[in-house]
Amino acid sequence: MITQRRLTLPVLLGLLVALAGPAGTGSASSSAPLASWIVTFDAPPAAGQLEVLRGVSDAVHGFTAVPAAVVVAPATAVPLLRGLPGVRGVWSNERYQPLMSSATTASRARQVVEELGWTGAGVTVAVIDAGVDGTHPDLCAAAAFCKGTPVKLVQNVKVVGRQDVADDPVVYLEDQLSTDSSSGHGSHVAGIAAGYGTASETPGKYRGVAPGASVVGYGTGELVEAVNVLAAYDHAIAHRDEYGIRVINNSWGPGAFTDYDPEHPVNRATDAAWAAGINVVFGAGNDGTRTDSLNMFSSHPRAISAGGGRKDGQQAFFSSKGVPGSDHWHPTVTAPGEAIVSVRASTGFTMAAADAGGGTGNPDAASGADTAYYAASSGTSMAAPHVAGTIALIQQAARATHGRWLTPLEVRNLLQNTARPMPGYQHYSVGAGYLDAYAAVQAAVAGTGTGPYDDGMTYDVQPFAGTVGPAAVVSTSTFSSTFAVEAGARSLDVMADWGPEQVLAANQDLDINLYRPDGSLFRGTFLACDPLQQPNGYSSFCTSAPNERLTVVNPVAGTWRVEVVGGMATAGETVRGLWSAEYPDALAPVRPPTAASVTLAAATPASLAGQSVLLTATVRDAAGLPVPNARVSWTSAGPGSVGNAEVLTDASGRAVASARSGAPGTQTVTAAVGALTTSTPVLWLGVEVPALPCLLGCTSPPASTPGKVSGGGWFPQGSKRRVALSVEKVGTAAPAGELSYDDRAGTVVEGAGVESLVVDGNRATVRGAATVNGESGYRFTITVVDNGEPGSSDTVSLTVTQPGTTWKHEAGGTLGGGNLRVTAG
Numbered sequence: 059m060i061t062q063r064r065l066t067l068p069v070l071l072g073l074l075v076a077l078a079g080p081a082g083t084g085s086a087s088s089s090a091p092l093a094s095w096i097v098t099f100d101a102p103p104a105a106g107q108l109e110v111l112r113g114v115s116d117a118v119h120g121f122t123a124v125p126a127a128v129v130v131a132p133a134t135a136v137p138l139l140r141g142l143p144g145v146r147g148v149w150s151n152e153r154y155q156p157l158m159s160s161a162t163t164a165s166r167a168r169q170v171v172e173e174l175g176w177t178g179a180g181v182t183v184a185v186i187d188a189g190v191d192g193t194h195p196d197l198c199a200a201a202a203f204c205k206g207t208p209v210k211l212v213q214n215v216k217v218v219g220r221q222d223v224a225d226d227p228v229v230y231l232e233d234q235l236s237t238d239s240s241s242g243h244g245s246h247v248a249g250i251a252a253g254y255g256t257a258s259e260t261p262g263k264y265r266g267v268a269p270g271a272s273v274v275g276y277g278t279g280e281l282v283e284a285v286n287v288l289a290a291y292d293h294a295i296a297h298r299d300e301y302g303i304r305v306i307n308n309s310w311g312p313g314a315f316t317d318y319d320p321e322h323p324v325n326r327a328t329d330a331a332w333a334a335g336i337n338v339v340f341g342a343g344n345d346g347t348r349t350d351s352l353n354m355f356s357s358h359p360r361a362i363s364a365g366g367g368r369k370d371g372q373q374a375f376f377s378s379k380g381v382p383g384s385d386h387w388h389p390t391v392t393a394p395g396e397a398i399v400s401v402r403a404s405t406g407f408t409m410a411a412a413d414a415g416g417g418t419g420n421p422d423a424a425s426g427a428d429t430a431y432y433a434a435s436s437g438t439s440m441a442a443p444h445v446a447g448t449i450a451l452i453q454q455a456a457r458a459t460h461g462r463w464l465t466p467l468e469v470r471n472l473l474q475n476t477a478r479p480m481p482g483y484q485h486y487s488v489g490a491g492y493l494d495a496y497a498a499v500q501a502a503v504a505g506t507g508t509g510p511y512d513d514g515m516t517y518d519v520q521p522f523a524g525t526v527g528p529a530a531v532v533s534t535s536t537f538s539s540t541f542a543v544e545a546g547a548r549s550l551d552v553m554a555d556w557g558p559e560q561v562l563a564a565n566q567d568l569d570i571n572l573y574r575p576d577g578s579l580f581r582g583t584f585l586a587c588d589p590l591q592q593p594n595g596y597s598s599f600c601t602s603a604p605n606e607r608l609t610v611v612n613p614v615a616g617t618w619r620v621e622v623v624g625g626m627a628t629a630g631e632t633v634r635g636l637w638s639a640e641y642p643d644a645l646a647p648v649r650p651p652t653a654a655s656v657t658l659a660a661a662t663p664a665s666l667a668g669q670s671v672l673l674t675a676t677v678r679d680a681a682g683l684p685v686p687n688a689r690v691s692w693t694s695a696g697p698g699s700v701g702n703a704e705v706l707t708d709a710s711g712r713a714v715a716s717a718r719s720g721a722p723g724t725q726t727v728t729a730a731v732g733a734l735t736t737s738t739p740v741l742w743l744g745v746e747v748p749a750l751p752c753l754l755g756c757t758s759p760p761a762s763t764p765g766k767v768s769g770g771g772w773f774p775q776g777s778k779r780r781v782a783l784s785v786e787k788v789g790t791a792a793p794a795g796e797l798s799y800d801d802r803a804g805t806v807v808e809g810a811g812v813e814s815l816v817v818d819g820n821r822a823t824v825r826g827a828a829t830v831n832g833e834s835g836y837r838f839t840i841t842v843v844d845n846g847e848p849g850s851s852d853t854v855s856l857t858v859t860q861p862g863t864t865w866k867h868e869a870g871g872t873l874g875g876g877n878l879r880v881t882a883g
Contacts, residue, residue: 091132094219094227094285096149096323097139098126100861102330107144114138119228121288123295123334124327128219128285130227141666141744146718149323151219154282154310164369164394165444166496167267170451176499177270178450180457182212182302183251184294184336185443186287187244187309189237190214190275191403194245194431196253196265197273199235205256211248212301214275215293219285228289237277242403246435247309248273249401251443252450257401257431264399264424264432267447267495270454274301282310284323291327295334304453304463305337307446309439311353314345314378318354320702321670321716325358329866332360333857337466339364339446341438342389343378347601349555349636350387350709351378353438357387360866362470363489364441366395371492373483373593375601377438380486381709382551382638383517383687389489390470391477393448395441399424402433445473448495455502464508465855465870468774474511476501482549482593482611484640485513508871509777510803515548516646518639521683526568526624527631535624541637543575543613546645549593550613552620554635557604567598568631569623570606575616581608584623613639636686636709653688653731654680660717660727664741670716671740673700675729677711684711691730697742698725699835701865762793764883765817767824767842770798771876773854778802779869781854783840785824787815787883797824797838799856805867806831807838807858820844822880828858830867836860844880852878 099107108120108127117130125146129139139148170176192199192211199211216231238245248266252273255265262269274294278286287308294303319325328338340356342365356363357380366377374396380387402424424432449469456464464472476498477491490511501507524537543550554570571582587600593609608620622633641647661672677688690713692703698719707713717727719742728737770782779802785795797809810827821843828838838858845851855870 092130093133094151095129095131095136095139096126096151096284096288097129098146098149098321098323098326099144100146101125103127103144110142110144111139114142117227119226119289121292124288124292124323124330126288126323126326128227128288140669144668146668146670147321149284152284152312154284154287154312164367164371165267165448165493167444167448167451169496170499171269174455174496174499176451176455178252178268178447178454179270180302181268181304181450181453182272182274183248183268183443183446183450184274184276184290184303184306185244185248185251186276186278186290186294186306187247188241188280188282189216189239189244189277190248190273191236191238191242191245191401192234192275193236193404194249194401195257196249196255196401196431197245198254203235205254207254207256210252210254210273211275212272213297214277215290216277217279217286217289217293219279219283219289228285230289230293234277236404237275238403239277239280241280242433243309243439244275244277245403246400246433247307247439247443248275250398250440251307251447253401258428259426264428266400267444268450268454271447271450272302274303288323288327291331295331295336298334298336303336305339305446305449306331307443308338308340308355309437309442311340311343311355314343314348314351314353316354318357318714319672320358320714321672322354324355328355328358328361332466332868333866335463335466337362337446337449337469339442339449341442342366344376344437345603346373346375346377346379347596347598347603347605347607349379349553349605350381352380352387352389353378356389359386360466362391362445362473363389364395364438364445365389365392365488366436366438366441367392367488367492368396369394371478371480373480373488374436375596376436377441377488381686382484382486382636383519384486384706384708386704386706387708388486391445391473391490391493392480392488393441393444393493395438395444396436397423397434398436398440399432399434400440402429402431445493448473448493448498451495451499452502455499459503460505460872462853464502465868467868468508468871471509471511472498472501472507475507475509482609484517484549484551484638485515486638505872508774514643516641516643517687518637518641518647518649519686520637520649521679521685522620522635522637523633523681523683524622525630525632526622536621537633538619538621539635539637540617540619541639542617543615543639544641544645544647545615546641547613547615548611548640548642550610550618550640551607551638552618552635553605553607554620554622554633555605556631556633568604568606568633570608571621571623572608572610573619573621575614575618580610583608634684652679653677653685653734656690656729656731656734656736658727658729658736658738660738660740663739664743667719667722667742667744670718673715673717673727673729673738675707675713675715675736677707677713677731684709686711688713688731693728693730694725695728696725697721697723698740699860700727701860703865761816762787762814763817764788765815765822766881766883767815767817767822767879769852769876769878771852771873771878773869773873774871777871777874781840781856783809783824783842785812785815785822793824795824797826797828797840799869801867801869804831807836807856807867809838810834817880817882819882820880830858830860842878842880844878848877850874854878
């Protein structure tokens with residue numbers, strides 16, 4: 059038998075210094091350059107964990123809501139940081155870019171204000187960006203700058219991440235009049251979400267979506283640094299109730315084609331906001347002509363991804379696209395993002411440059427005296443605050459009508475269920491459709507539309523590939539692919555991407571020609587450039603991106619053929635293509651992509667226990683082509699578990715997951731696609747420290763109170779999810795009882811032990827262990843509010859998590875049938 063010992067902090071630090079090797083030092087070298095590092099944990103770091111970090115550097119800042127800390131140290135200290143107790147990962151301080159390319163009427167938000175009377179009052183939008191100018195009348199931070207309105211900017215915070223000091227590396231400068239030093243981007247964004255519009259010669263002409271909402275601004279630097287972003291998230295979550303923050307807007311991203319990683323600190327900060335009841339909106343990205351080009355942060359399951367639209371209800375040319383047929387890689391909705399006039403900050407040099415061409419062909423362009431206060435710009439930077447402002451309208455209406463805030467999941471479902479269809483566009487391109495603020499607010503008032511979204515469509519997606527070039531202008535280098543379209547198809551997309559470059563190489567214009575089943579030419583992309591006729595086709599000649607795309611609305615049945623032409627290619631190119639046909643569910647052919655091989659790779663073959671290792675499964679067909687939307691299942695043997703697992707492959711045939719272990723040994727992870735399986739080992743180094751969590755600060759469940767909660771029913775109204783529970787605490791006895799939940803979509807939760815029951819009036823909260831689909835290792839929290847008889851007015855909120863991962867399942871709403879009863883002891 060092996061005896062396990064409690065290790066003290068000095069012993070642990072000494073051991074980890076030894077494990078880190080010569081590169082790990084206990085303090086920052088005075089000669090080594092300093093940098094800010096983001097250290098992640100399973101939960102916001104406890105005091106003991108911060109003390110451990112201070113053994114490496116005096117400059118440590120621990121967040122209170124985001125599961126991370128910031129440490130200023132030289133790069134040579136990173137191996138030691140990775141090996142410290144409880145550390146999940148160490149990340150560099152990245153810089154992000156605004157999602158801006160060089161209306162409220164389109165989304166019907168103006169009608170919400172003028173006809174329904176909802177303005178977003180009582181709700182605050184947090185804008186994390188380059189800063190907000192509170193001296194502008196539309197965003198006034200003090201009465202002296204307002205034009206007869208209440209103060210709009212209720213808090214304006216400049217977040218400063220300092221790397222040249224030996225004390226707190228994150229500083230909050232609150233109560234600033236302006237945090238927008240030169241960009242103007244954040245002010246423009248804030249004006250779209252909630253600006254008053256009072257600076258205009260025609261007051262209200264350029265008002266925002268939710269003019270009655272308040273704004274909290276976070277200036278995170280002109281280049282939007284990761285450390286400052288996390289600090290802004292943490293401040294917003296910690297001050298949610300003080301300022302009434304219900305939505306965070308992020309009109310920035312890491313750049314196109316950044317690999318998605320669920321462990322990324324920004325994604326985990328989004329998880330923390332979601333858990334706090336705050337929706338997070340990101341712009342989808344401005345690389346729209348490329349397949350699978352979404353802003354990685356917008357693709358996170360707990361974020362809302364805002365695609366860019368034109369004011370006529372069509373998709374904007376620049377709006378990024380996801381993966382055809384994918385349930386994961388797509389925008390949530392499309393919102394106005396082209397030629398949007400909003401606040402021009404007094405220091406907005408960047409926005410002034412964008413406005414130089416922003417008014418061309420724009421009927422709403424600012425003119426006369428208005429040009430001093432307003433500018434036009436385009437991008438999903440502008441689409442995101444349209445969605446954020448709409449969420450403020452929704453939450454005001456829901457709170458006033460039903461006495462509660464909607465959960466982030468209910469809000470996201472509501473936006474999708476009420477979006478206007480965009481015929482001719484597939485889900486991967488525009489999401490659920492065009493944002494309809496009017497319909498969304500009406501549904502919030504009626505208490506409908508919060509159930510799961512389903513577009514009612516099935517997608518037949520098939521890959522193809524080949525090589526073309528070099529070629530002259532009259533191409534002699536081509537290859538073809540065919541695709542069978544069945545009767546009833548709503549649309550057919552064919553796309554070809556090539557090269558690793560994000561920008562088209564000189565003289566590398568390829569083209570595609572699409573032929574109908576009768577052999578006649580439908581259309582080619584040679585010199586095609588007509589962004590005002592969406593959905594259509596376009597050429598790399600027009601977009602300067604290595605992609606060709608054609609769309610056919612209501613294609614005739616039969617075998618279609620695409621010809622890929624070398625065009626002006628001066629060198630050989632390997633082309634990756636996809637066919638995608640959209641069918642109503644009842645008419646869809648059963649023709650899933652056929653996987654012939656699956657491989658699995660770990661980012662590192664060995665790591666320290668307590669960390670995470672990224673796993674990538676790649677699925678290919680018999681021709682070696684990547685298979686998108688292949689369903690991957692994950693299992694694990696030995697120490698550790700697998701979390702954050704993607705179940706569908708992307709356009710490159712890849713799906714990722716995270717392996718984790720709290721104990722040393724070899725973990726074997728297996729990925730399976732149908733009957734195909736592959737495995738890879740991950741060696742976990744270090745020592746097992748069973749008392750470590752309490753050594754660094756434990757979070758105990760709240761003390762239980764006598765009482766009982768019991769009942770069950772269907773929720774929310776209009777859905778088929780069911781819940782049943784019966785938990786009771788009598789006298790000094792421990793609480794005991796059962797929980798059962800089934801979302802009727804593949805997630806079944808059973809209680810595996812009640813740990814606490816807290817009854818407060820008509821509200822009861824139960825916490826405990828759970829199994830999900832028969833697998834142990836999960837935890838649940840369920841809150842029930844008994845609103846009397848009949849039971850259809852009762853509400854329930856359920857959260858299920860898997861400790862050590864960011865996996866989370868949430869459900870909530872008002873019962874559509876049944877009854878829940880809460881009784882104090």
